[in-house]
Amino acid sequence: MADAAGTAVLAATAGISDPSAAVVQSINDTHQRYAAERDKRLRSDGVAQYIDVAHSDRLRHYQDDPWVDHTALNAQEPPLKDGSQTKILILGAGYAGLLMAVRLLDAGIKASDIRIADSAGGFGGTWYWNRYPGLMCDIESYIYMPLLEELGYMPKHKYSFGPELRAHAERIADHYGLREKAAFRMEVKSMDWLDAEKLWSVEMNQNRGPSEDVARVTVRAQFVISATGVLNYPTIPKLEGLDLYTGHAFHTSRWDYDYTGGSPDEASLSKLATKRVGIIGTGATAAQCVPHLANCSKELYVFQRTPISVDSRDNVSTDPSQWATKIAASSGWQAERRWNFFRILANTAPRPALDMVDDGWSRSPSISALYGAPGKGVLAKPEDVAAHVAGLHALDLVRQERIRRRADEMVDDKATAEKLKAWYPSWCKRPGFHDDYLSTFNRKNVTLVDTDGKGVERMTEKGIIANGTEYELDCLILSTGFRSPFLGTAARAGMTVQGCNGRSLDDKWSQGVATLHGVCSHDFPNFFWPGPSQAALDGNYTHTADHLARHVAYIVTTALGRGSDDVVVEPTADAEEAWSMQVLARAAGFAAQAGCTPSILNGEGAIDRLTGDEEKMKAARGATWGDGFESYANTISDWRIQGEMEGLVLS
Template identity: 50%
Template sequence: MATTDHRPAIPDATIQQKYAEERHKRLRPDGVAQFLNLATSDKFKYLREDPWVDHAALNAQTPPLKNGDEIKFLVQGAGYGGLMLAVNLIEAGFKAEDIRLVDEAGGFGGTWYWNRYPGLMCDTESYTYMPFLEETGYMPRFRYSYGSELREHADRIAEKWGLTDKTLFRTNCHHYMWDDAEKRWIVHGTENRGPAEGNREIQLKAQYVLVVPGFLGFPHIARLPGFDKFRGEHFHTARWNYDITGGNPTHWNMEKLKDKTVGIVGTGATAIQAIPQLGNWAKHLYVFQRTPSSVDERGQHPTDPNEWANKIASKKGWQYARSKNFLSQFTMDTPIDEDQVNDRWCSTRSYCGFIGAPGIVSPDKTSEHVAALHSMDLERAERVRQRTTDVVKDPATAAKLKAWYPAWCKRPTFHDDYLPTFNKPNVTLVDTNGKGLDALTEEGVMANGTEYPLDVLVLSTGYSLFVENDSGSPVSRAGMTVVGRDGLSMDDKWIRQGSKTLHGVATHGFPNFFFTGPTQVALAVNFTHVLSALASHVAQILVEAERRVDQTERITIEVTEEGEDAYTAEVVKRATSFAGVGGCTPGYYNKEGQASATGPQEQAKEAQGNIWGEGPLKFEEFLNTWRAEGRLEGIEIKGNVM
């Protein structure tokens, strides 16, 4: 529910005023246009190139897909989401031989393939985050797994379910067209076989297409004057260059920085993990900050095998139960009595202002709902700000590192070493008072009117996310063009009609085409829980649809207009849960503070693009109820229906 009698009073007006002031100084007229998406940039494409791929080894393998192949299932994405889709298809009874995965990366892992920066670890407990721990029998080495372990686990999943030799890496399937006569998707892709062999164009036919757009896809950079003039070495954290720093993804001894002055731009979730490592090795480190992160303690430690065997993983179904217990903490009401995870995320219940919580907020209760969120967040926010004062010795630096916004405005971070790094004599915080950098010069960075000469510049400037796309469709953010029935492109449909799906996994006019959000599905702190629910949902839809026809060769499974309209209305009904996000400090959560749509028609389209407003567990419950009814309501199946 939105409110209860036992909640504390509305926070002091001075804090609210401080929040508003900090937001205002960061507003920019260019909004998301202040960033350049490296996926579409030829000039800066070197910043997105794959530093990890082994072209020779991959070229020596027999390709799992050849030009002209016809397959039953094509899964675009070989991170955790794509693997979970493939595994759920197999567990539902489909053959692994009928599945092929494609990915632009050179290996499994998705974000854990691309990101290998020093300090990288999962920011939620690995016991709930890492998929299929129970099925693989794997015990994570740490409570919060480091990047190399997360990448290794993706390989483990692929090997267990026989997907290693069924994945075509280095491949961008960029164009999909529905052939209504053949009831197949015609797929055009490009495989990058490296400098020795160049690109290979392929055309495929697929009966079903399943796309995982992902959340941390292509890195982006700020559009800064003078970027092409900077003569120092530079790279993005999503493509860390150990040739410049020294070390490697598992050993972070960056000895090449001992005599270098280093600057890092950004203080978000990535930077708070990389900065302590840079501070350990650089001769001097400048940290350029636009908006500070809220940094609570993490409490990292190795997994205790006895605790694992006797408490954590002692019962069948333990991982799902633990993940559900964790997500039950994020509610507007009093959390559950037993807290199995019991970390600082679990005391950040107000994050439900971004991911939703059980209960529908009526429009006339919006102000009351937002006030209740602020009240719930106040104690946490003050405690984290006090922690900054207690840890950082210099009062002026500590003041600049304090986050003046509630938990739902910018993903909270948790780290044991980040704040102490600013006590080191070789580390300097350059706070830009919300303005960001002025420009780059030949020698370094201009900030606050001062030039900072640098030998190495690290860009921790984030990623192009779904909120930044013109259409907001799941395929536009994946760099794809999808043309469905009657020549309609999915992007055009989204632009004209707004987001319209059934359960965030399919849309009318695009038969046999499925995706995993991100619009109109739930979000969660550990998003793999939602991906698991979506993967299972899609697999069960396919199983049930094929069960209903005696010849599946020409089957089509398509969302009806009535079905997507009814479901979209359910999403819109819950959209007021996110009323607090519009007033947040600029960031990717609210399109960098861009003005909201003003006309009624645009406001309606914007509401359609929301996520599920009652949180991940209610979303999962909604999907389970729909399937249990057994009608596949909102889906039309064509074929030889029994």
Template identity: 40%
Template sequence: MTSHDHDGPDIDLDALARKYVEEREKRLRADGVGQYQSLSGKFASFDTDPNAPPDFDRDPVRRQADVVVIGGGYGGLLTAVQLRKRGVNNIVILEKGADFGGTWYWNRYPGIRCDVESYIYMPLLEETGYIPSEKYARGAEIYEQCRLIAEKFDLYRDTLFQTLAETLAWHEDRQCWDVATNRGDTIEARFVVSATGLYSSPKLPGIPGIEQFEGPSFHTSRWNYDFTGGNAEGNLTGLAGKKVGIIGTGSTGIQCVPPVAEYAEQLYLFQRTPASIDVRGNRPSDVEWFKSLPPGWQRERMMNFTALTSGVAQDEDMVNDSMTNLFRQPDATPGGRFQDINSEERNKAEILRMETVRQRVDSIVKDRKTAEALKPYFHYFCKRPGFSDNYLQVFNRPNVTLVDTAGKGVERVTPRGLVVDGQEHELDCIIYATGFDFMTSYARESGLTVIGREDTSLEAHWKHGARTLFGMQTRGFPNFFVLTLVQAGVSFNYLHTADAQSIYLADLISHCLENNFGSVEPTAEAEDEWVNLCLERSEARLKFLANCTPSYLNYEGQQSEEFALNSPFGGGPLPYFEYLEEMSREGFASRLEFKALVES
């Protein structure tokens, strides 16, 4: 069967479907997410902070707080800011890094940049008066804006840096959490917000011999500038005369490959699955346009983007980039049918879009064999789309070699390099652009031991998958909140989700403090209702992902009850935001159980 569209190419849909299945099956592995390992053994030292003062020390802290916020990334920052706005000032923030920033503090690899437009990704632009320099800001600029937010809202005085929360224990008689850290701190907190981030636990591929390589090897979130020279802007002069291998073709690989290619004598990129590379179209900010925007413009723009990328028609596309372009395809939104991830309209738009992505490879990459290997054969949303105006171009350089592993990955690591299909590629350095644990185990990703009522651990409570209300609270763990995407509505702009969650929980915490409630947790009925709704609404998404090329989005191709429970809310971000807003408007009583404060 052939599809023809007057705005697009002729496509043999049957042949394309077979190709998608063939490419997927090449990449299926029995070990699923077990194919990855944490930063252990030789790599354990990389779990330290290369950006922090090495000899930092302080005396243990003993104090009481209304709220402890764990994490100083955007989730923690937004939570603290919203609490400040509501007059909640007795806050302690615990951050394992030496400054605010989260992902943007730890990740400083060359070429780092956000894929979401800075005007909707960088929060509180109106409150801080900050104007991003570009439509897609560099990592260093986003990090500096995090620091600006902390300064404006006076958060530094409440923060313990280079401090890792280790154990939380709930005490029913005192209606509080005892928070213990790696520096001997003990903080008694009425409420705890865990904002440890989506990308906080780096992972490495479990390739045999990974510790045997004799040269420098490191994860991109712990970039070794002592070896490469330069900084996030480039100038990697230490790579002169060096043969470098990079494993990973996700967003990080797409961004760090061009600057490495510029300075290395030879770059080998080891590819298991080609990425979908669309136009970024970056440009400097128009300052006069920015200054002319009316009050409330940022939230309106965020909502416009989230609605469009959820398949909801809008009169105007305010962001107007490659991400929203898919949803402007013919027949994309009539009657809202494009919101169904398995609908014919959406499938058609994705097929046309991926065909343009593959045609773009042909138009840029000169070597035909390399170009063919770089073409992605999967549905557009099986993997997070990539955006770059200089990634594909590097494969025209004589010093860049694509080592396509045909879906199998690298066979083993030797003292001298990497082996693919029996051939050893000798290297001076190996860089792992292999990402982070994502929505797997909360305890594993956060590093926290959480003990709730009746000495029950959260890890045991969620052994077979999360059980929450709105992805943020779980019964048996009063006054404990988690900012995560598990069972939560997910926008392509994560900051929109974090913003909505931080407003909700700040409203709820201030409501408890104002009304002398000692504890709050979901009712059993509300939690069951939300879990069942999540499972019901996730069926369409899980059906779609079941046929996708393996990735972190589908547990590397393995479906399970745990995966279903640890997935985002399938109803999408817009209904999710409505649930949160409705709860706040109605005073929270419908789904939560409150207990009066016990006077000590």
């Protein structure tokens, strides 16, 4: 958008009817800087620059469970045994899996017909695994924590900390009688559809601890729902010399408090007082844990390839009187507040008169580029797409300039402040929010090692080489993210899925994603999942998960009500192709993501490497709903209201 025509459109969208030469030059300079910073970070290996530790025998210890109590779990009566059969098997015991179970119960399914399996040692999903110091949710807890109204629970803070989020998952499980239905430490290996029996055969390995052998457990289920989440499987960079390093190392999602001191409830990290600590990665996790590491470490080196944009967090304790009289004062308050949040983010016209959440997300008016917005999906003409992208940039420039100024205001050393500035649009990476991250770099024991987009070079026996300098470390912490959320449903969960006639789900989707409503696929009967491909996204993940759980519960219970007890339901090939075309038609709503700095959101720049029309069409089929979550929710709600189960075949 740096050419003259694009600049004119952008300026007009921003309300500048007659932009001066200085304004035009400023806009052009910013976009040229964006492009230059992106180009520094583009790599030919894309996502292959990372190692999925689950697929590496040498590195699997990075995903070992440090929290599990094998003795206690082994003493319990297992809810799933080898040879068990259940009506509904839910894979995943995080918020999404719990919501699937709760909405099935609400729709009339008996608790005795539900079983839950998870590779973790307890409920919580990402909140089970992630227990690093400073962990909190960056979405307001009043809209993020599920089922607050149903459970009558008041969060302690506007943005809840990790222990409370994990405890809430346990609270949901206990409230709905799901604890005894959950089998933990179960790693799903494969699913195979047994056509003659109209059942899924699900093969799992159960880790029973170091003193017992891994147990092979095969169960059969009429329906399987995969709700395995997107922030559970750690990845680490392919670093030359990784095996040479003799210091301590761990991933942030498996925090080693035995080494650092402290606990998930108390972040003193007292054992780091004499340690030289390095952390690779400066995303949302690092923004939260770096201040605690800085407070406790003798020396802290923060290795940065791409800076995170960091706005203020402004967390406060929940005021019980405000909670009772303003926040949770009426029936349906949580749903109303969630929709209010989405409409603010989506720039819905007219904008809600009251911004109920009123936080840093509300001051991110261009974030709809990531989630979609009403009327912005179907853009048939190139000039419409250009105007849409220009409008998003116009909304974004003011915010990003403010964020960059914040670095100048909070960081004393101007050279360091400059390196902490995010030169990309807000939507290219998930925005960060923290009150102490930037000022942490004023501490004498903290060194920002900015690699100017290249990343660290390699590891040695003693530490890391970056920018030609060796940094000796006692401890290396990898804050390097997780398996891509846009992998296929089976690949994301690390399992193989064989449907009718032995058809592989991953093989099918390698030709292009094909679903009905983003929740089921032809030739894979009685199998469901909560998107994200061909479904929709909201900045508040649990809002999306709840709607998708209600939708899947409707399909399952309606099929059972209209068919026999062993009913089989799946979409037709024509129906899923028609839905795929609707998704494809709205893909232009995400046009602004082209040209983004590499990240997990764009496959480390994979979007910009697509060349042929066929490749681009295939990628667009796997997008989410370009008109935004509310349009998607209304579409599937209307489908349910019609009551015809259109596009599904019951047999």
